[in-house]
Amino acid sequence: MKKTSSAAEPRTVSGTNLEYARSHNRRAVLETVRLNGQLTRADLARLTALTPQTVSNIAAELLDAGMLLAGQPLREGARGQPAIPLTLNPDGAYAVGMQLDHQMLVALALDLSGRVRARLEAPVRHPSPDEALPLISDLLQRLRRESGLDWGRLLGLGLVMPGPFGVEGMTSVGPTTLPGWEGVDAAALERTLGLPVLLEKDATAAAIGERLYGMASELRNFVYLFIGAGLGAGLFLDGRLYTGGRRNAGEVGHMMVVPAGRPCDCGNRGCLERYVSLQALYEELGIAGGPLATPEHLAARGIDAAGERWLDAAAGPLRQAINILESMLDIDAVVLGGLLPPVWQEALMARLHPLPLSVRSSSGERVRQGSAGRDVVALGAAALLVFDEFNPQYEVLLKGGRR
Numbered sequence: 456m457k458k459t460s461s462a463a464e465p466r467t468v469s470g471t472n473l474e475y476a477r478s479h480n481r482r483a484v485l486e487t488v489r490l491n492g493q494l495t496r497a498d499l500a501r502l503t504a505l506t507p508q509t510v511s512n513i514a515a516e517l518l519d520a521g522m523l524l525a526g527q528p529l530r531e532g533a534r535g536q537p538a539i540p541l542t543l544n545p546d547g548a549y550a551v552g553m554q555l556d557h558q559m560l561v562a563l564a565l566d567l568s569g570r571v572r573a574r575l576e577a578p579v580r581h582p583s584p585d586e587a588l589p590l591i592s593d594l595l596q597r598l599r600r601e602s603g604l605d606w607g608r609l610l611g612l613g614l615v616m617p618g619p620f621g622v623e624g625m626t627s628v629g630p631t632t633l634p635g636w637e638g639v640d641a642a643a644l645e646r647t648l649g650l651p652v653l654l655e656k657d658a659t660a661a662a663i664g665e666r667l668y669g670m671a672s673e674l675r676n677f678v679y680l681f682i683g684a685g686l687g688a689g690l691f692l693d694g695r696l697y698t699g700g701r702r703n704a705g706e707v708g709h710m711m712v713v714p715a716g717r718p719c720d721c722g723n724r725g726c727l728e729r730y731v732s733l734q735a736l737y738e739e740l741g742i743a744g745g746p747l748a749t750p751e752h753l754a755a756r757g758i759d760a761a762g763e764r765w766l767d768a769a770a771g772p773l774r775q776a777i778n779i780l781e782s783m784l785d786i787d788a789v790v791l792g793g794l795l796p797p798v799w800q801e802a803l804m805a806r807l808h809p810l811p812l813s814v815r816s817s818s819g820e821r822v823r824q825g826s827a828g829r830d831v832v833a834l835g836a837a838a839l840l841v842f843d844e845f846n847p848q849y850e851v852l853l854k855g856g857r858r
Contacts, residue, residue: 480505484513485522488543489568493526495538514541521608522547522567543567548608551598552837553591554657554830555616556794557581557633557684558749561830562594564602565837569667573602574830583635588647595648611651613836614644618656618687619703629720630743631685631708631734653839657681658705659698660835661825662689665790668834669827676786679825680707681832682793682800686728692784708732710779712772730772731803733794739765754796762799770806777822781813792825800824 483503488494494502500510517523524544528537545568554561560582563574575594579587591614599606617632619625625632644652658681665671665679671691679689686708690697698704708728709721716725729735733750737743740761742752758766777789791800804822815821825831 480509481513481516484510485517485543488523488541493540493542495529495540497538499541520547545570546605546608548610548841549604549606550610550613550837550840551595552613552660552833552835552839553594553615554660554832554836555579555582555587555591555614555633556657560587560590560594561833562591562598563830563833563837564598564604565834565841566604567841569838569841571830571834572604573598574833575601581634583633584639585635588644592648595650609650610840611653612644612648613653613655613660613839615655615657615660615832615836617683617685618658619706620654620656621701622703622706625706625709625721631683631720631728631732651840655836655839656687656689656703656705657683657832658687659689659696660839661792661827661832662691662790662835663696663838664831664833664835665689665792665825665827666691667827667838669792669825669831670823671788671790671825674787674790676784677788677790678705678707678780678784678786679790679792682732682791682795684733684794686732688780690784692786707776707780710776712775712779716772725772727772727776731769731776735769736762736765736795736799739768750794750796753799758799758802762802766799766802766806769803773803774807774810777807778811778813781815781821785814788820789822790825791822792827792831794829797824 484499487499487502496507496510496514499505499514500507503510514523518525521544523541526540526542528539545566547567549572550565552563552565558579559576560579561576564572566572575597577590577594579590582590595612616636621637641652641654644654658679661681662679671677671679674691675694677691681687681689688705688707690705708726709719709723710727711723711725712727713725713730717729718724719726719729734743736753737748742748780786780789791804801824804824807822810821827834
Protein backbone atom coordinates (compact mmCIF):
# COMPACT_ATOMS: atom_id res chain seq x y z
CA MET A 456 0.00 0.00 0.00
CA LYS A 457 1.20 3.48 -0.80
CA LYS A 458 2.52 5.71 1.97
CA THR A 459 3.30 9.38 1.88
CA SER A 460 6.90 10.53 2.01
CA SER A 461 8.15 12.66 4.87
CA ALA A 462 8.00 15.71 2.63
CA ALA A 463 4.38 15.15 1.68
CA GLU A 464 1.53 16.92 3.39
CA PRO A 465 0.14 14.75 6.23
CA ARG A 466 -3.08 12.91 5.52
CA THR A 467 -5.93 13.29 7.95
CA VAL A 468 -8.86 11.14 9.02
CA SER A 469 -11.26 12.99 11.28
CA GLY A 470 -12.42 11.42 14.50
CA THR A 471 -15.18 12.53 16.83
CA ASN A 472 -15.16 13.14 20.56
CA LEU A 473 -18.69 11.80 21.06
CA GLU A 474 -18.64 8.86 23.46
CA TYR A 475 -20.69 6.53 21.22
CA ALA A 476 -18.11 6.87 18.42
CA ARG A 477 -15.29 5.01 20.19
CA SER A 478 -15.06 2.35 17.49
CA HIS A 479 -14.86 4.99 14.75
CA ASN A 480 -12.12 6.85 16.63
CA ARG A 481 -10.07 3.67 16.96
CA ARG A 482 -10.25 3.18 13.22
CA ALA A 483 -9.46 6.85 12.57
CA VAL A 484 -6.27 6.58 14.62
CA LEU A 485 -5.20 3.38 12.86
CA GLU A 486 -5.90 4.82 9.43
CA THR A 487 -4.03 8.05 10.13
CA VAL A 488 -0.95 6.09 11.20
CA ARG A 489 -1.26 3.88 8.12
CA LEU A 490 -1.40 6.85 5.77
CA ASN A 491 1.49 8.75 7.37
CA GLY A 492 3.84 5.97 8.48
CA GLN A 493 4.99 7.31 11.88
CA LEU A 494 3.23 9.73 14.22
CA THR A 495 3.39 10.82 17.84
CA ARG A 496 0.30 11.09 20.01
CA ALA A 497 0.41 14.87 19.59
CA ASP A 498 0.50 14.42 15.80
CA LEU A 499 -2.50 12.10 16.00
CA ALA A 500 -4.51 14.53 18.11
CA ARG A 501 -3.83 17.29 15.58
CA LEU A 502 -4.58 15.22 12.48
CA THR A 503 -7.70 13.48 13.80
CA ALA A 504 -9.13 16.46 15.75
CA LEU A 505 -9.47 14.21 18.80
CA THR A 506 -8.55 15.31 22.32
CA PRO A 507 -5.07 14.33 23.57
CA GLN A 508 -6.67 12.16 26.27
CA THR A 509 -8.82 10.29 23.72
CA VAL A 510 -5.79 9.67 21.51
CA SER A 511 -3.74 8.51 24.50
CA ASN A 512 -6.42 6.02 25.56
CA ILE A 513 -6.86 4.62 22.04
CA ALA A 514 -3.11 4.39 21.48
CA ALA A 515 -2.74 2.41 24.71
CA GLU A 516 -5.45 -0.02 23.58
CA LEU A 517 -3.87 -0.49 20.15
CA LEU A 518 -0.41 -1.00 21.63
CA ASP A 519 -1.79 -3.64 24.00
CA ALA A 520 -3.55 -5.34 21.07
CA GLY A 521 -0.34 -5.41 19.03
CA MET A 522 -1.75 -3.23 16.25
CA LEU A 523 0.73 -0.41 16.89
CA LEU A 524 4.41 -0.37 17.82
CA ALA A 525 6.17 2.25 19.96
CA GLY A 526 9.51 3.57 18.69
CA GLN A 527 12.44 5.18 20.46
CA PRO A 528 11.61 8.43 22.30
CA LEU A 529 12.15 11.64 20.34
CA ARG A 530 13.39 14.67 22.28
CA GLU A 531 12.73 17.75 20.18
CA GLY A 532 13.48 20.34 22.86
CA ALA A 533 15.02 20.75 26.28
CA ARG A 534 11.69 20.85 28.13
CA GLY A 535 9.00 18.25 28.68
CA GLN A 536 8.80 14.50 28.19
CA PRO A 537 10.19 13.05 24.94
CA ALA A 538 7.56 12.12 22.36
CA ILE A 539 7.07 8.44 21.48
CA PRO A 540 6.55 7.77 17.76
CA LEU A 541 3.90 5.19 16.89
CA THR A 542 3.96 2.99 13.79
CA LEU A 543 1.70 0.32 12.38
CA ASN A 544 2.71 -3.22 13.32
CA PRO A 545 2.68 -5.24 10.08
CA ASP A 546 2.18 -8.41 12.11
CA GLY A 547 -0.69 -6.92 14.07
CA ALA A 548 -3.21 -8.61 11.78
CA TYR A 549 -3.46 -10.54 8.52
CA ALA A 550 -6.06 -11.07 5.82
CA VAL A 551 -6.48 -13.61 3.05
CA GLY A 552 -7.64 -12.65 -0.41
CA MET A 553 -8.88 -15.19 -2.94
CA GLN A 554 -9.79 -14.75 -6.58
CA LEU A 555 -12.06 -17.48 -7.92
CA ASP A 556 -12.48 -17.53 -11.66
CA HIS A 557 -13.25 -20.14 -14.30
CA GLN A 558 -9.80 -21.69 -14.41
CA MET A 559 -7.81 -20.67 -11.34
CA LEU A 560 -8.13 -20.04 -7.62
CA VAL A 561 -5.46 -17.59 -6.42
CA ALA A 562 -4.94 -17.08 -2.69
CA LEU A 563 -2.59 -14.75 -0.86
CA ALA A 564 -2.03 -13.53 2.69
CA LEU A 565 -1.59 -9.81 3.33
CA ASP A 566 -0.27 -8.21 6.50
CA LEU A 567 -1.50 -5.00 8.07
CA SER A 568 0.93 -2.89 6.03
CA GLY A 569 -0.32 -4.40 2.77
CA ARG A 570 2.68 -6.65 2.08
CA VAL A 571 2.08 -10.09 0.56
CA ARG A 572 3.35 -12.73 2.99
CA ALA A 573 2.36 -15.89 1.11
CA ARG A 574 0.76 -16.87 -2.21
CA LEU A 575 -0.77 -20.09 -3.55
CA GLU A 576 -2.87 -21.06 -6.56
CA ALA A 577 -4.79 -24.10 -7.73
CA PRO A 578 -6.41 -24.94 -11.08
CA VAL A 579 -10.21 -25.16 -11.26
CA ARG A 580 -12.75 -25.57 -14.05
CA HIS A 581 -15.97 -23.55 -13.77
CA PRO A 582 -16.27 -24.51 -10.07
CA SER A 583 -19.62 -24.71 -8.29
CA PRO A 584 -19.75 -23.96 -4.53
CA ASP A 585 -19.66 -27.68 -3.71
CA GLU A 586 -16.51 -28.04 -5.80
CA ALA A 587 -14.84 -24.81 -4.71
CA LEU A 588 -15.40 -24.77 -0.94
CA PRO A 589 -13.19 -27.80 -0.12
CA LEU A 590 -10.43 -26.27 -2.23
CA ILE A 591 -10.83 -22.88 -0.55
CA SER A 592 -10.59 -24.56 2.85
CA ASP A 593 -7.51 -26.52 1.76
CA LEU A 594 -5.73 -23.40 0.48
CA LEU A 595 -6.49 -21.60 3.74
CA GLN A 596 -4.81 -24.38 5.70
CA ARG A 597 -1.85 -24.47 3.31
CA LEU A 598 -1.42 -20.71 3.62
CA ARG A 599 -1.44 -21.06 7.38
CA ARG A 600 1.25 -23.76 7.33
CA GLU A 601 3.49 -22.26 4.66
CA SER A 602 3.33 -18.65 5.81
CA GLY A 603 4.04 -19.36 9.46
CA LEU A 604 1.74 -16.48 10.40
CA ASP A 605 -0.18 -16.28 13.67
CA TRP A 606 -3.65 -17.36 12.48
CA GLY A 607 -5.12 -16.01 15.70
CA ARG A 608 -4.60 -12.57 14.15
CA LEU A 609 -6.44 -13.42 10.93
CA LEU A 610 -9.11 -10.83 10.13
CA GLY A 611 -10.89 -13.09 7.65
CA LEU A 612 -11.21 -13.94 3.97
CA GLY A 613 -12.00 -11.64 1.06
CA LEU A 614 -13.45 -13.84 -1.69
CA VAL A 615 -14.05 -12.35 -5.12
CA MET A 616 -15.56 -13.79 -8.28
CA PRO A 617 -17.37 -12.67 -11.43
CA GLY A 618 -20.61 -10.75 -10.90
CA PRO A 619 -23.32 -9.68 -10.86
CA PHE A 620 -24.69 -10.88 -7.53
CA GLY A 621 -28.37 -11.66 -6.95
CA VAL A 622 -29.69 -10.67 -10.38
CA GLU A 623 -32.19 -13.11 -11.84
CA GLY A 624 -31.30 -13.92 -15.44
CA MET A 625 -27.68 -12.74 -15.05
CA THR A 626 -26.14 -14.32 -11.94
CA SER A 627 -24.67 -17.75 -12.75
CA VAL A 628 -26.08 -17.61 -16.30
CA GLY A 629 -23.91 -18.29 -19.34
CA PRO A 630 -20.22 -19.09 -19.87
CA THR A 631 -18.92 -15.82 -18.42
CA THR A 632 -20.29 -16.54 -14.92
CA LEU A 633 -19.73 -19.30 -12.36
CA PRO A 634 -22.46 -21.94 -11.94
CA GLY A 635 -24.42 -22.42 -8.73
CA TRP A 636 -23.32 -19.32 -6.83
CA GLU A 637 -26.61 -17.41 -7.07
CA GLY A 638 -27.83 -18.59 -3.64
CA VAL A 639 -24.56 -18.39 -1.71
CA ASP A 640 -23.96 -15.51 0.68
CA ALA A 641 -21.16 -14.47 3.01
CA ALA A 642 -22.95 -15.77 6.13
CA ALA A 643 -23.20 -19.27 4.65
CA LEU A 644 -19.52 -19.23 3.74
CA GLU A 645 -18.59 -18.02 7.22
CA ARG A 646 -20.42 -20.97 8.77
CA THR A 647 -18.67 -23.40 6.45
CA LEU A 648 -15.16 -21.96 6.73
CA GLY A 649 -15.29 -20.81 10.35
CA LEU A 650 -14.00 -17.28 9.77
CA PRO A 651 -15.33 -13.88 8.65
CA VAL A 652 -15.90 -13.64 4.88
CA LEU A 653 -16.42 -10.62 2.63
CA LEU A 654 -17.78 -11.29 -0.88
CA GLU A 655 -17.04 -8.90 -3.72
CA LYS A 656 -17.02 -8.79 -7.51
CA ASP A 657 -13.69 -9.33 -9.23
CA ALA A 658 -13.81 -6.03 -11.12
CA THR A 659 -14.38 -4.06 -7.91
CA ALA A 660 -11.50 -5.83 -6.18
CA ALA A 661 -9.29 -5.19 -9.22
CA ALA A 662 -10.01 -1.46 -9.01
CA ILE A 663 -8.99 -1.48 -5.33
CA GLY A 664 -5.82 -3.41 -6.14
CA GLU A 665 -4.90 -1.02 -8.96
CA ARG A 666 -5.53 1.99 -6.72
CA LEU A 667 -3.25 0.61 -4.01
CA TYR A 668 -0.55 -1.16 -6.01
CA GLY A 669 -0.68 0.19 -9.56
CA MET A 670 -0.83 3.28 -11.73
CA ALA A 671 -4.20 4.49 -10.40
CA SER A 672 -2.83 5.56 -7.01
CA GLU A 673 -3.13 9.24 -7.96
CA LEU A 674 -6.42 9.00 -9.89
CA ARG A 675 -9.47 10.27 -8.02
CA ASN A 676 -12.01 9.48 -10.74
CA PHE A 677 -11.53 6.40 -12.88
CA VAL A 678 -13.22 3.30 -14.22
CA TYR A 679 -11.25 0.05 -14.19
CA LEU A 680 -12.38 -2.24 -17.01
CA PHE A 681 -11.66 -5.83 -16.02
CA ILE A 682 -11.47 -8.12 -19.04
CA GLY A 683 -12.03 -11.65 -17.80
CA ALA A 684 -14.31 -14.37 -19.08
CA GLY A 685 -16.83 -11.53 -19.23
CA LEU A 686 -16.40 -7.79 -18.71
CA GLY A 687 -16.91 -5.82 -15.52
CA ALA A 688 -15.88 -2.46 -14.10
CA GLY A 689 -14.77 -1.04 -10.77
CA LEU A 690 -15.62 2.63 -10.19
CA PHE A 691 -13.75 5.25 -8.17
CA LEU A 692 -15.60 8.56 -8.02
CA ASP A 693 -14.17 11.51 -6.08
CA GLY A 694 -11.62 9.17 -4.53
CA ARG A 695 -14.27 6.78 -3.23
CA LEU A 696 -15.18 3.32 -4.37
CA TYR A 697 -18.71 3.32 -5.77
CA THR A 698 -20.64 0.04 -5.71
CA GLY A 699 -24.25 1.18 -6.15
CA GLY A 700 -27.47 0.57 -4.26
CA ARG A 701 -27.26 -3.24 -4.49
CA ARG A 702 -23.47 -3.47 -4.86
CA ASN A 703 -23.75 -4.32 -8.56
CA ALA A 704 -22.50 -1.05 -10.05
CA GLY A 705 -20.07 -1.57 -12.88
CA GLU A 706 -21.79 -4.38 -14.79
CA VAL A 707 -20.77 -2.72 -18.04
CA GLY A 708 -20.56 -6.08 -19.79
CA HIS A 709 -24.35 -5.96 -20.11
CA MET A 710 -24.51 -2.44 -21.51
CA MET A 711 -26.26 -2.78 -24.88
CA VAL A 712 -23.94 -1.03 -27.31
CA VAL A 713 -24.77 -2.73 -30.63
CA PRO A 714 -28.45 -2.49 -31.67
CA ALA A 715 -29.77 -5.92 -32.71
CA GLY A 716 -26.26 -7.25 -32.11
CA ARG A 717 -25.03 -10.61 -30.95
CA PRO A 718 -27.38 -12.49 -28.57
CA CYS A 719 -26.31 -12.60 -24.94
CA ASP A 720 -27.15 -15.25 -22.33
CA CYS A 721 -28.85 -12.54 -20.27
CA GLY A 722 -31.56 -12.39 -22.94
CA ASN A 723 -30.57 -9.08 -24.51
CA ARG A 724 -28.70 -8.46 -27.74
CA GLY A 725 -25.58 -6.42 -28.38
CA CYS A 726 -24.17 -6.53 -24.83
CA LEU A 727 -20.62 -5.16 -24.59
CA GLU A 728 -19.09 -8.39 -23.27
CA ARG A 729 -20.28 -10.25 -26.36
CA TYR A 730 -17.54 -8.27 -28.10
CA VAL A 731 -15.01 -7.38 -25.37
CA SER A 732 -14.21 -10.42 -23.20
CA LEU A 733 -12.08 -13.54 -23.19
CA GLN A 734 -15.16 -15.56 -24.10
CA ALA A 735 -15.73 -13.45 -27.21
CA LEU A 736 -12.06 -13.81 -28.15
CA TYR A 737 -12.09 -17.58 -27.62
CA GLU A 738 -15.15 -17.84 -29.86
CA GLU A 739 -13.47 -15.84 -32.62
CA LEU A 740 -10.37 -18.06 -32.38
CA GLY A 741 -12.48 -21.23 -32.42
CA ILE A 742 -11.19 -22.49 -29.07
CA ALA A 743 -14.13 -21.69 -26.74
CA GLY A 744 -14.80 -24.47 -24.23
CA GLY A 745 -11.61 -26.32 -25.12
CA PRO A 746 -8.25 -26.82 -23.37
CA LEU A 747 -6.67 -23.94 -25.30
CA ALA A 748 -9.15 -21.38 -23.97
CA THR A 749 -6.72 -19.89 -21.43
CA PRO A 750 -4.91 -16.55 -21.05
CA GLU A 751 -1.63 -18.47 -21.13
CA HIS A 752 -2.43 -19.84 -24.59
CA LEU A 753 -3.36 -16.37 -25.81
CA ALA A 754 -0.01 -15.00 -24.62
CA ALA A 755 1.94 -17.80 -26.30
CA ARG A 756 -0.12 -17.76 -29.50
CA GLY A 757 0.26 -14.09 -30.27
CA ILE A 758 -2.06 -12.12 -32.53
CA ASP A 759 -2.85 -13.85 -35.83
CA ALA A 760 -5.49 -13.09 -38.47
CA ALA A 761 -8.32 -14.38 -36.25
CA GLY A 762 -7.02 -12.26 -33.40
CA GLU A 763 -7.00 -9.22 -35.66
CA ARG A 764 -10.66 -9.87 -36.50
CA TRP A 765 -11.55 -9.94 -32.81
CA LEU A 766 -9.65 -6.71 -32.17
CA ASP A 767 -11.45 -5.01 -35.04
CA ALA A 768 -14.85 -6.24 -33.79
CA ALA A 769 -14.13 -5.26 -30.17
CA ALA A 770 -12.73 -1.77 -30.74
CA GLY A 771 -15.94 -0.10 -31.95
CA PRO A 772 -18.23 -1.24 -29.10
CA LEU A 773 -15.51 -0.48 -26.53
CA ARG A 774 -14.95 2.98 -28.01
CA GLN A 775 -18.67 3.69 -27.66
CA ALA A 776 -18.72 2.40 -24.07
CA ILE A 777 -15.78 4.62 -23.12
CA ASN A 778 -17.61 7.63 -24.55
CA ILE A 779 -20.69 6.75 -22.47
CA LEU A 780 -18.67 6.28 -19.26
CA GLU A 781 -16.79 9.56 -19.74
CA SER A 782 -19.96 11.50 -20.53
CA MET A 783 -21.88 10.08 -17.56
CA LEU A 784 -19.16 10.11 -14.90
CA ASP A 785 -16.68 12.83 -15.95
CA ILE A 786 -13.78 10.55 -15.06
CA ASP A 787 -10.05 11.22 -15.36
CA ALA A 788 -9.27 7.96 -17.15
CA VAL A 789 -10.43 4.49 -18.10
CA VAL A 790 -7.95 1.86 -16.90
CA LEU A 791 -7.78 -1.36 -18.88
CA GLY A 792 -6.71 -4.58 -17.16
CA GLY A 793 -7.70 -8.11 -16.23
CA LEU A 794 -6.81 -11.54 -17.56
CA LEU A 795 -6.31 -10.52 -21.19
CA PRO A 796 -2.53 -10.77 -21.79
CA PRO A 797 -0.72 -7.41 -21.97
CA VAL A 798 0.18 -7.71 -25.66
CA TRP A 799 -3.52 -8.11 -26.50
CA GLN A 800 -4.45 -5.20 -24.22
CA GLU A 801 -1.92 -2.97 -25.98
CA ALA A 802 -3.23 -3.96 -29.41
CA LEU A 803 -6.81 -3.27 -28.33
CA MET A 804 -5.90 0.12 -26.89
CA ALA A 805 -4.12 1.06 -30.12
CA ARG A 806 -7.32 0.39 -32.07
CA LEU A 807 -9.39 2.70 -29.88
CA HIS A 808 -7.90 5.87 -31.33
CA PRO A 809 -9.14 8.33 -32.20
CA LEU A 810 -11.68 8.24 -29.38
CA PRO A 811 -14.95 10.09 -30.00
CA LEU A 812 -15.41 13.50 -28.42
CA SER A 813 -16.78 13.47 -24.87
CA VAL A 814 -16.81 15.78 -21.83
CA ARG A 815 -13.36 14.43 -20.99
CA SER A 816 -10.63 16.96 -21.77
CA SER A 817 -8.41 16.06 -24.69
CA SER A 818 -5.29 16.59 -22.56
CA GLY A 819 -3.75 13.51 -20.93
CA GLU A 820 -4.32 9.84 -21.58
CA ARG A 821 -7.99 8.91 -21.62
CA VAL A 822 -7.34 5.14 -21.66
CA ARG A 823 -4.46 3.68 -19.66
CA GLN A 824 -3.14 0.19 -19.11
CA GLY A 825 -3.17 -1.18 -15.56
CA SER A 826 0.18 -1.94 -13.95
CA ALA A 827 -0.61 -3.86 -10.74
CA GLY A 828 -0.08 -7.25 -12.39
CA ARG A 829 -1.92 -10.53 -12.64
CA ASP A 830 -2.65 -10.70 -8.89
CA VAL A 831 -4.46 -7.34 -8.83
CA VAL A 832 -7.79 -9.02 -8.00
CA ALA A 833 -6.47 -11.16 -5.12
CA LEU A 834 -4.62 -8.14 -3.72
CA GLY A 835 -7.82 -6.14 -3.74
CA ALA A 836 -9.69 -9.05 -2.15
CA ALA A 837 -7.30 -9.22 0.81
CA ALA A 838 -7.29 -5.44 1.15
CA LEU A 839 -11.06 -5.56 1.77
CA LEU A 840 -10.43 -7.11 5.19
CA VAL A 841 -7.47 -4.90 6.07
CA PHE A 842 -9.54 -1.82 5.29
CA ASP A 843 -12.49 -3.16 7.24
CA GLU A 844 -10.28 -3.25 10.33
CA PHE A 845 -9.50 0.43 9.84
CA ASN A 846 -12.93 1.63 8.79
CA PRO A 847 -16.20 -0.18 8.04
CA GLN A 848 -16.51 1.90 4.84
CA TYR A 849 -13.26 0.90 3.15
CA GLU A 850 -13.88 3.20 0.19
CA VAL A 851 -13.41 6.20 2.50
CA LEU A 852 -9.91 5.03 3.35
CA LEU A 853 -8.72 5.33 -0.22
CA LYS A 854 -9.53 9.00 -0.43
CA GLY A 855 -6.16 10.72 -0.57
CA GLY A 856 -5.32 14.14 0.79
CA ARG A 857 -7.14 16.18 3.39
CA ARG A 858 -10.76 15.58 4.32
